[in-house]
Amino acid sequence: MGNNNVSSLEELQACESHQWYRKFMTECPSGLLTFYEFKKFFGLSNLTETSNAYVRSMFTTFDMNDDGFIDFMEYVAALSLVLKGGVQQKLRWYFKLYDIDGSGCIDREELLLIIKSIRAINGIPCEMSAEDFANMVFDKIDINGDGELSYEEFMEGVQNDEMLLKTLTESLDLSHIVHKIQGENINHNLRCLI
Numbered sequence: 707m708g709n710n711n712v713s714s715l716e717e718l719q720a721c722e723s724h725q726w727y728r729k730f731m732t733e734c735p736s737g738l739l740t741f742y743e744f745k746k747f748f749g750l751s752n753l754t755e756t757s758n759a760y761v762r763s764m765f766t767t768f769d770m771n772d773d774g775f776i777d778f779m780e781y782v783a784a785l786s787l788v789l790k791g792g793v794q795q796k797l798r799w800y801f802k803l804y805d806i807d808g809s810g811c812i813d814r815e816e817l818l819l820i821i822k823s824i825r826a827i828n829g830i831p832c833e834m835s836a837e838d839f840a841n842m843v844f845d846k847i848d849i850n851g852d853g854e855l856s857y858e859e860f861m862e863g864v865q866n867d868e869m870l871l872k873t874l875t876e877s878l879d880l881s882h883i884v885h886k887i888q889g890e891n892i893n894h895n896l897r898c899l900i
Contacts, residue, residue, distance in 0.1 A: 730781050738775035740767050758884065759806075760823030767803050800874055801860050811854035814840055843870065 734743050744765050745751065753761065768784040770777050776784070787795055804812045804820050821836040834842070847863025848855055849868070855863070864870045 726782060726785065727778060730778050738777055739781065741776060744768075745774060752894075756819060757823045760820055763803055763806055763820075767799060793871070794861075796875065797861055797864055798862075801857055804860075811856055812860060813854050814844055817843060817855075877894065 721755070730739070731737065733739070733747050739747065741762065745753075745761055748759055748761075750757075764773075765776070768780055770783065787799055804816055806816045806819065818836055818840040821839055825832060825836060832839070840859065844853070844855070846867055847859055849859050849863070864874060871894050
């Protein structure tokens with residue numbers, strides 16, 4: 707009986723991978739997702755310059771081999787991170803995303819730029835201004851007070867503050883893309899059954 711469950715799980719994962727591949731190749735027949743296609747895939751258009759820069763940063767973090775494209779394996783890795791990644795993996799990705807200049811630290815301006823961009827893209831009103839939120843983050847987790855968040859300060863500070871962890875996780879929620887893919891999978895599977 708245990709083997710049947712394992713087999714079913716493996717079949718389900720194989721089917722899911724096949725669906726992801728179909729979705730990727732439908733959206734990107736060349737097999738390489740460009741920045742323009744990436745924005746289209748996420749339904750992002752008419753972005754401000756700041757928001758566009760943030761989306762470019764996100765694209766770059768998913769482009770693991772820095773070739774200017776997201777291939778299928780990078781796409782799967784990104785979706786796996788979003789869907790199944792643990793807190794540590796996601797926080798490492800967030801840090802890389804926030805560290806715009808690649809210095810190994812996040813300064814107040816980088817954090818503020820990302821917060822403003824995320825809010826512009828999500829379009830959800832917030833109680834606290836972006837400036838106040840950035841200041842709060844630094845007040846809480848900039849242990850040595852140098853105006854920069856090291857990787858260690860960021861990882862430890864966010865993990866030890868439930869509100870920050872929840873806010874960061876919710877701000878980078880890409881579940882609408884997952885729901886879109888899963889909806890197409892369900893429709894495809896139903897067509898296969900008919």
